[in-house]
Amino acid sequence: MRSLLALLLLQAFSVSLVHAKEQLLEVVVAEPYLEMRSGPGRGYPVVYVVGRDEVVTVLYSRTDWFKVRAPRGQEGWARRSELALTKLESGEPAPIPPYPDFATHRWEMGAGYGVFNHQNLVTTWGDFGLTDSLDIEFVLQQALGTIDNRYIASVGIRHTFIPEWRWFSPTAGLGTAYQYIDDKVPPKPLQTSNQLAYVSLGARGFITRRFMWRADWRKYTVFTNQNQNEEPQEWKFGLAVFF
Amino acid sequence: MEIRLSSVFLTAALLSGCGWFHRGEKAPTQVVAEEPQAEPSIIEPQVNRRVVKTPKIKAKDFELGGYFGALSIQDFGTNPIYGVRAAYHVSEDIFLEGFLARSKAGTTSIEDVFPAITVISDSGRHFTYYDLDVGYNVLPGEIFLGRGHAFNSALYVTVGMGDVKFADKDQFALNFGVGERLLITDWLAMHLDVRDHVFETDLTGRTKNVHNLEATLGLTVFY
Numbered sequence: 001m002r003s004l005l006a007l008l009l010l011q012a013f014s015v016s017l018v019h020a021k022e023q024l025l026e027v028v029v030a031e032p033y034l035e036m037r038s039g040p041g042r043g044y045p046v047v048y049v050v051g052r053d054e055v056v057t058v059l060y061s062r063t064d065w066f067k068v069r070a071p072r073g074q075e076g077w078a079r080r081s082e083l084a085l086t087k088l089e090s091g092e093p094a095p096i097p098p099y100p101d102f103a104t105h106r107w108e109m110g111a112g113y114g115v116f117n118h119q120n121l122v123t124t125w126g127d128f129g130l131t132d133s134l135d136i137e138f139v140l141q142q143a144l145g146t147i148d149n150r151y152i153a154s155v156g157i158r159h160t161f162i163p164e165w166r167w168f169s170p171t172a173g174l175g176t177a178y179q180y181i182d183d184k185v186p187p188k189p190l191q192t193s194n195q196l197a198y199v200s201l202g203a204r205g206f207i208t209r210r211f212m213w214r215a216d217w218r219k220y221t222v223f224t225n226q227n228q229n230e231e232p233q234e235w236k237f238g239l240a241v242f243f
Numbered sequence: 244m245e246i247r248l249s250s251v252f253l254t255a256a257l258l259s260g261c262g263w264f265h266r267g268e269k270a271p272t273q274v275v276a277e278e279p280q281a282e283p284s285i286i287e288p289q290v291n292r293r294v295v296k297t298p299k300i301k302a303k304d305f306e307l308g309g310y311f312g313a314l315s316i317q318d319f320g321t322n323p324i325y326g327v328r329a330a331y332h333v334s335e336d337i338f339l340e341g342f343l344a345r346s347k348a349g350t351t352s353i354e355d356v357f358p359a360i361t362v363i364s365d366s367g368r369h370f371t372y373y374d375l376d377v378g379y380n381v382l383p384g385e386i387f388l389g390r391g392h393a394f395n396s397a398l399y400v401t402v403g404m405g406d407v408k409f410a411d412k413d414q415f416a417l418n419f420g421v422g423e424r425l426l427i428t429d430w431l432a433m434h435l436d437v438r439d440h441v442f443e444t445d446l447t448g449r450t451k452n453v454h455n456l457e458a459t460l461g462l463t464v465f466y
Binding site for chain 1: 426
């Protein structure tokens with residue numbers, strides 16, 4: 001037991017050592033000065049100014065702002081666009097990451113509201129771009145109605161017709177889904193779970209930074225063990241972040 | 244007509260023949276002027292180029308934490324509530340946030356007056372919700388504590404939707420909130436929130452929209 005404790009302590013110590021060794025980016029101010037603000041926002045006052053050729057350490061970022069440390073230890077927040085004008089000690093431009101390009105982004109996560117067959121729908125999704133115009137979408141949603149409450153998980157592919165259109169770009173997709181029905185009022189549904197297939201039409205657009213919107217209309221075919229398949233429809237609108 | 248056709252074929256044959264003959268020809272060779280030979284260098288550098296790795300900047304846009312407070316469930320009294328929250332800050336103004344919380348309802352007035360009556364079962368008294376919200380920092384600023392301390396803060400509004408499970412039934416619920424975030428340090432924040440969860444229910448006899456107000460105090464970590 002004691003040896004285990006010692007081992008754990010050693011591990012904790014080594015982890016902290018690794019953290020201590022973690023290198024931080026150092027950049028040289030190339031413009032006449034770099035402003036440091038008291039908070040990560042446009043309204044916060046400038047509390048310190050670093051002059052040309054002085055070295056600042058970049059600690060971390062939050063949205064559009066970077067926490068930096070001046071040579072004499074003062075800390076503050078510098079704006080992305082201003083920090084991007086600094087240089088490395090080798091003279092190369094500082095590697096301040098720009099926001100991902102909307103047209104060529106790979107990952108996306110979002111949530112939104114919709115209507116599934118006259119039921120309120122809460123939807124969440126993750127999206128991975130295989131190419132600029134072809135995505136795989138994973139969707140988890142809950143449709144809350146007066147008769148039943150259903151959970152729908154789906155996976156499908158989606159094509160974006162003109163990905164370089166930033167503000168509005170039409171999409172179309174198809175895929176498969178699985179639903180689980182939790183009844184609220186009797187009678188019980190004949191089947192509590194089904195396989196579904198869908199086709200979809202929609203659109204997406206850029207809002208700001210890494211923020212975007214998406215709208216989607218889907219027509220499902222619910223495979224039942226009755227003589228007829230059900231064909232519910234769904235529409236939804238959501239907001240997402242892309243990486 | 245015949246003459247024209249034969250002339251077309253003849254031209255085609257001629258052209259293909261030309262092509263055939265051209266196949267044998269060599270491509271014209273380029274005449275390259277001989278470069279004057281450089282003098283052999285005396286010292287040959289045998290230094291490997293050093294690969295310089297520039298450290299990456301850590302993004303701390305996520306916020307994770309918990310909260311507790313009081314939830315007033317319409318017709319069922321005010322009760323303690325506990326929850327967890329996670330947010331992603333998209334820009335200095337906008338953030339997306341998710342909540343998951345649980346409370347337990349008390350008794351309604353008719354149950355207090357007539358103890359034999361039970362409106363909902365004991366297991367159905369749990370009030371559980373999840374919410375997906377979008378938030379906007381309306382009034383960012385600083386809060387001063389005495390002469391020597393200033394804390395970054397923001398007053399924000401949120402709107403969202405989710406599911407409230409109450410009386411063993413899931414209901415679609417909208418929520419509207421206002422909150423204050425106070426950053427104790429740049430990575431630790433304190434939240435004070437007031438939010439209203441609105442949903443439709445027929446629990447007390449007639450269908451109506453119920454408002455369930457909560458006031459909570461939370462602590463979150465940016466990472």
